[in-house]
Amino acid sequence: MTKTSSSNGLEKCPKLRFPGFDEPWEINKLSDFAQRVIRKNNANQTNLTLTISSKDGLVDQISYFNKKIASKDISNYYLLLNGEFAYNKSYSVGYDFGSIKRLDRYPMGALSSLYICFALKKYNSDFIKTYFDSLKWYHEIYMISAEGARNHGLLNVSADKFFDTKHYLPNNLKEQNKIANFLNLLNRRIDIQQTLVDNLKKYKRGVFEAIFSRTLRLMPRVSQAEWTAFKLSDFATRITRKNNGATDIPLTISAQYGLIDQRDFFSKVVASTDMSGYYMLHRGEYAYNRSTSNDYPFGSIKRLDLYDKGAVSTLYLCFAIKEEVILSDFAKWYFESSQWYRSVNEICAEGARNHGLLNVPTDGFFNTVHILPSDIEEQSRIAAFLSRIHEKVIQAQEELDELNILRKGLMQQLFI
Template sequence: MSKDAKNVPALRFKGYSDAWEKRKLGDVVERVTRKNRDLVSTRPLTISAQDGLVDQRKFFSKTVASKNISNYFLLKAGDFAYNKSYSVGYPWGAVKRLDKYPSGVLSTLYIVFKPKKINSQFLVTYFEGTTWYVSVSKVASEGARNHGLLNISASDFFDQQLFFPTKKTEQESIGFTIKVLDDLIAATQYSIDALEQAKKALLQRLFDQSWRFKGHSDPWEKRKLQELLVERNDPSIESKTYPLMSFTGTDGVTPKGRRYDRSALVKSSSKKYKKTQKNDLIYSSNNLETGSIGLNKTGNAVISPVYSVFQVTDEAIPSFMGNMILRRRFIDKMLRYRQGIMYGQWRIHELDFLQIVVNVPQTAEQFQIGQLFSALDALIAATQSRLSSLELLKKSLLQDLFI
């Protein structure tokens, strides 16, 4: 049976089998046109597709609301608003419910409404999906766009058709399920943010030596990088043993399939790249400000010859070096050696790079520091993977729980 063959979604909660009703949005919600005549609220609102209805003064560097807000719509907690502005990922605007504040004011350019014969949380979930885009898109086209707004009238908006379960309990179940998932996603993102903040603090404290591992008190030594690194300048063609990969500061050495693959543009199969092996240190002179520097944590590969590649010597621990080079203080040292070349690009010569002086502890302490960050990075990666899984699950549910 197809998803909507009998007006039922692909996925149902146990105990529900009856067909969903098709109704106009205006039949189940009530338009809100109350004005802020008595200046009940002075909080100007705006709609963020990602963050919902938020205080305009916090969202922008300065408020863009009119000085006279007495004629603005007055929103109360639980009211919905439709932002007709379109953006990447939200081609037909965004609908959000006021949850963060008890009240606020909104420009009359927005369409405001509240639930009448439909569960509020179900409605939140409905507008998080893309089903409603189909209906709105019938009355809004490329030709109906004006200065970033979709010229959709309030009557056209409320005339859009939607399917919804007739039983309030099914509406509640759908809304509650997605709400629980949203809470899990938010908590997981919070965990990632907290872990990254912890890593930032550890990078600061461990490398300025204000925090030390027990049993280590010797002062760190000043060493030139040429004592800790050796340039790996080994031209090679792509092969099964050394596949062609990309390098970025965020993802490190990654297969070309995860990014834009330009290999089809290469005419010669004998084109030479640079070899890199696991635990090599790699940097790109042009993108240092955005963090294009790091360790090869993947393994054997060939990468573009524009990158500089170094092997870590026995005097250093790769995981320690990999975190030391990420510090802002180290990047600033590198930038002092940057020289301009053709086409506005920059270059830090490998010989200059190897002259940089750094403070390093004995290898035993380096190992402990490196191990700590390796464990922390693994935890961050696992938490990010969990976040991706939750977001994928939500996307699937939003697709299958609705018609």
């Protein structure tokens, strides 16, 4: 690819182009290369109702929301055919001016008349699809929509103004094909990597549960010993030391990174400006966040690994592991499993919350019972094995992140 610089006026060139193409791109109204689709599903040609997923495009509404939210009578919906496009004026995170997607998964489908639908009159369809994925057309929508105006949660964009939007595109079909084929290849590589990440995460969850439920043992059968019932207080000591200015790092819990600086995670500080009363943690110590989420129905327990020290709110329950009883590296992975949920569930009042937290009493938490191996060798083997699996997941996720960053950068430079 070669770098180019954009020219002024009505003709422009993208910043990055394939060799052999130097003609300026030309400005086109959407109506020059697309025709509005307003055919109705009045003959009930399809009972498939569609919605737009930012990741997967036009998808089955029932599968996407796990319920049917469309009207029972969809005869007045637009009938969209495979290869045609729809503009969703709803805004969402990362899609401030809505999204335009092509119907690829089904021969046809029905869409609410709140969507603006169209079919191409010219241009490579794959190229136009990737162009709309680049979001380079957002400036035009911004110009025609009343800033911030919404109607029933939709951007205030009329169909007439939408088809008057202007777009810089190459007339050379070979250049369109080159761009589309390249980005499609990159998208397929990203899809493969995403599948790998998903499969590794699924495998990781399965192995974690198998090991801590004792259906999978890593010790030779002749060396296997029964696991022991420990109270948390048998292998952990509560931490209540106050920060008193020892560190200025305000910590929060991230599912992926564990205890992390709030300024990195939220891009701002949500902790109190005075953290002297916070608990101060050293590297290798633990904090239990009693806030629940879909991934952590009984809260999450994470070890501080990223910093030498940090401060957490006193709403957290903090502790250090007694290494002579349970290896900390083993405990870290145990708390990544769901095996400790049952003991916490037994001590918290069902549905009770205190400041948005599970009602888990401190004494009760440290009296929870955990079935664990007392054999240090077995603990060590489990910790090493699970660490290797975790590293493979992290490595695959980092590669996926890099591919997505590459794609985002290319999309910004390959289009105008």
